[in-house]
Every structure is written in C-alpha cells, then in structure tokens.
Amino acid sequence: MSYLLTTLTRKKEVDTIIRDTIDKVLVLRFGRADDAVCLQLDDILAKTAREVSKFATVALVDVDSEDVQVYVKYFDITLIPSTIFFFNAHHMKMDSGTADHTKWVGAFHEKQDFIDVVEEEWDMVEALVTQCCVLVQHGHAFWWLAGEAEEKDLPCHAGIKKKPNFPVSSSKYDLLFVKLSSLWFVLSNCSLIAIFRGAMKGKLIVNCPLPPERIPKYQLLYKDV
DSSP: OGGGSEEEOSHHHHHHHHHHOOSSEEEEEEEOTTOHHHHHHHHHHHHHTTTTTTTEEEEEEETTOGGGHHHHHHTTOOSSSEEEEEETTEEEEEEOSSSOOSSEESOOSSHHHHHHHHHHHHHHHHHHHHHHHHHTTTSOEEEEETTEEEEEOOOTTOOBSSOOSSOSBOSSOBEEEEEETTEEEEEEOHHHHHHHHHHHSSOOEEEOOSOGGGSOOOOOOOTTO
16 A cells, blocks of 8 residues: 555655645654555555545655665664654654654554544644634734735734745844634734744644553663673
8 A cells, every 4th residue: 555655755845745744743753665564554545545634644754775874873773664754844753652753653443542542642832822812812813814924913813724825034133823623813023933832842742642552562772782
C-alpha cells in the first residue's frame, strides 16, 4: 500500500512538506518499503489517509536515501518504522510511556489506533490556539466583509469559513490567520504572533491516548556507545 502515499527521498522534499503543511498535523513515516513492519504500518496509513485528511497529511520518508540522512541523524532514527509528527513546522512530541517521546516507534495495531493518536495531536493544537485567543481577548478582532476589514472591539470568537485573500501583513495592521476547526480567526497585533509561536515551542508534548497494551514495546539503540 506504500505506493498510495507520497514517498520522499530528498532532503529538499522533506524540507518543503514540513514548511508548507499549514494548519494540519504532518505525519512522516521514516522506514523502508520492503520492511515487514513498515508495510504493516503503511497499510494502516494508506487506509486512514483520507479519513484524517481534513486535519492531517501523511507521507513516507525513505531512510535509505543518502539525501535524507540529515533527518535520520537529527531524529536519531535507529529503529524503523519511526513516525514523527509536526504542526506548522514545529515538531510535536508524544508521551507514550516509552523512553523516547520524539517519535512513535513501530506500527499501530489497527486503523483506529492511528486515528486516535492523530486526533489527540490535533486536539492539542486546537487547545493551544484557544489559549492563545484567550490571552488576547481584550484586544481587537477583525471581521472580513465584502472584501474589507471592519475593526471590532470583540474577543477573538468571530470567524469566517474561508481564509480571506489578503496579505498576512498590511501597511496598517499586522495580522495572524489562525484556523480553529472549520473557521478562520483573524487576530491582530504582532505580539500575538510571538505568543502563538511561543506556545508552539516546547509545549507540544501530547499524552498518548492508547492503553499501554496497544503501544509497541522496544529497546532504544544508542549509536557510538
């Protein structure tokens, strides 16, 4: 089933998908197409890719490609398959009771396990955005109407169904577009951007929603030790 998913073999391709996957959880499976456990995981990923497509993007990374070794070394991928999660180019960690919180090592038992894990990642992102909105609820929100920005002294609860076709920054305002569920929130004040980015850094540690018996057991391998 690997052929149904995008396979990345070059560092530039990995850089691009991490950078350009906006407002969705990015799931990168590092492994080999001919490995039995990778094939088991790829089958689950391929079967669930459409179901999670509204809030997640799934791709495969070939660990044997010489050009992606910088990522293999950076994430210390010694066991395959290893699955790594990102949101808006920020690495998301998961506490699954194992020694390594930086990635999911091994396959999932079934489709629902993978869906539950990705949904847990997405729920945390939504929670962070909500916290961010609360921090600035005494500031200004903007409601886009008929192609023009109308300033309202409101909490950041007003939303629109589609992101407006305007630059993120204008001469008059610094704006941040945040997608929460199906609505876009337009938040003003450049300090909010710093708050949001600060929230994304260092706080993205999600508790695994699966029971211990459904989490793969493994022993960490340390290189050059």
